[in-house]
Amino acid sequence: MKPTPGADRYPGGEVGPDTGRLRDYAKTKHAVARAVRSLRSLATEVKSARVDAECLELMSKVAEDRFTLAVVGQFKRGKSSLMNAILGRDLLPTGVLPLTSAITVLKYGPKERLTILRERDSLLPECPPVSELAAYVTERGNPGNQKRVKEAVLEMPSPFLRRGLEFVDTPGVGSAIAANTRTTYAFLPQCDAVVFVTSVDSPLSEAEVDFLRCVRRFAEKVFFVINKTDLLEGTAQAEAIAFISDRLRAEAGRESLRIHPLSASRALAAKLAADPAAYSASGLKDFEEALGTFLGLERTDVFVASLVAKAMRLLEDISPAMTTGALQARCADIGAGLGKLRESVVSGAAPGPAGSAEIAASRAPEPQRAKSETRIDWAQALETRGCPICRRLADEAFKFYAQWQYKLSADEAAQDQFAAAMGFCPLHTWQLIAVASPQGLSAGYAKLAEKCARKLSQFAVAPDAAAEVLEACAPGPRRCPACAELRGMEKSSTRSLASFLMDAGGLRIYHDSPGVCLRHLAKTIRAGADSELARRLLQHASARFEETAEDMQNYAIKHDGIRRRLVNDDEKDAYLRAIVHLVGERAACAPWREDFKT
DSSP states (O other), rough: OOSSSOOOOTTSSOEETTTHHHHHHHHHHHHHHHHHHHHHHHHHTTTTTTHHHHHOOOOOOHHHOOEEEEEEEBSSSSSHHHHHHHSSOOOOOOOSSBBOOOOOEEEEEEEEEEEEEEEETTTOOOOOOOGGTTTHHHHSSSSSGOOEEEEEEEEOOOOGGGTEEEEEEEBBBSSSSSSHHHHHHGGGGOOOOOOOEEESSSOOOHHHHHHHHHHHHHHHHEEEEEEEGGOOHHHHHHHHHHHHHHHHHHHOOOTTOOEEEEOOHHHHHHHHHHOOOHHHHTTHHHHHHHHHIIIIIIHHHHHHHHHHHHHHHHHHHHHOOOSSSHHHHHHHHHHHHHHHHHHHHHTOOOOOHHHHHHHHTSSSSOOOOOOTTTTOOOHTTTSSSOOHHHHEEEEEEEEHHHHHHHHHOHHHHHHHHHHTSSSSOHHHHHHHHHHHHHHHHHHHHHHHHEEEEEEEETTSSGGHHHHHHHHHHHOTTTTOOOHHHHHHHHHHHHHHHHHHTHHHHHHHHHHHHHOOHHHHHHHHHHHOOOOOHHHHHHHHHHHHHHHHHHHHHHHHHHHTTTTTGGGGHHHHHHHHHHHHHOOGGGGGOOOOOSOOOO
């Protein structure tokens, strides 16, 4: 992403030249998170535990803004020495034998702390003294990683590590210790950028070139360092640097590739001795300046590009498991969205308002509608003491909300559809909130909030007409997906009941029940009852209300006369039955207007 031209002006008049860039970065990052959330939903459905775990790790990386810069290379090229020199401390173990045997992650912390994470996740992390680091990450202290160390995480208050940077030391590849090579190769997919270290004491080998090809498949940015320049002098040094540089440029296909020859050991000695001239002569100064420029200006671009690339690799991994048309369509939609994100990163444009879910929303399936045409067992449904249609609406509404809260947390097409409708009406919004999680609601309502922000910004141009426009676009029953679902379900239910009552046996069952509420009585009569059936239904409702009124009065008398033990079950809930049959059940009271056409 290129910087946004111009500058954003704040309400107070001050100008923030980087605000547009940061906003674009945040939008792209959020779009990636939505795609990963959808991808994780797919992984859950096809029971891919590995992809699910990697999606969770990627989501954690997004949430933490965690940028992974790894130092890699063949064994004994001075990777740990280079990291010590950059940090200005003799911190990581170094020596003449292959040393690093496990991943060592350096990250920012207010004080130094070492945490050892084992490969067996069931064990709690250990926090030994920092002085014991070598016992876990070196071949001498942990040969072949026999201690099963997954990562050694060293926190330290270094300014270099601030703002989410993970600086990672990896085992050298190509040594006789095969486990070290496997560990480094396995870590490459987690890298965002890489410092590839070789050295002048041996020519760039074919094994190193093969490793570099693998590195470039995963890392969005690669720095090239030729270490140990202090081992050669004059012409020999120049020839070695030229040979290695030419080979690296040929492999990269870039004549202008920047390469940094340096001596990490001399650089560390110069820093410890506070000798600026020696530090500059070591070659580390030029490399640190290039690294600083990258971390300050280019890191966000590389980070989002790396996130997109990682998500696309996970999508490729899970694609073979998409065995149905619906899963394949969702997989294709996620891939299309990630492709648009990749294009936006390359072009420097922030993703559009819909983020990555502009993707074929028209063919993305809506959250599955409750099956209103399902045959209803009215003999059982009429056993309720309330309104059977209200009860069915309430039960199906709960299923509808459960489906929606899941879709809103993971399905971008559903999020787009939800935002287009401006969400649910107030009643159904709060009913959705009652069954949804804060995480799901945060994911699902983000696009709706973004749409509101854009609309309000547009209204600000012509504020005189804003009130009317705001009222027109505010969430309400007319566009509410839940209202539409319940209207359809109510219509089919009343038609079904009317059909049931046309049979003499059905009418007898209804006669022995409390019946339906007044609203659904009217709709049932309108759905097809003839005059005689309508008369009998009205007589039944009248008798039931009369009985209920009598029960309520009996309850009140017995309560006032301190004869509460004499209250029967009908009298106890009579007031509730009366209210339900007057206005419908609380969980299904209809918010839509009567003049809506259904």
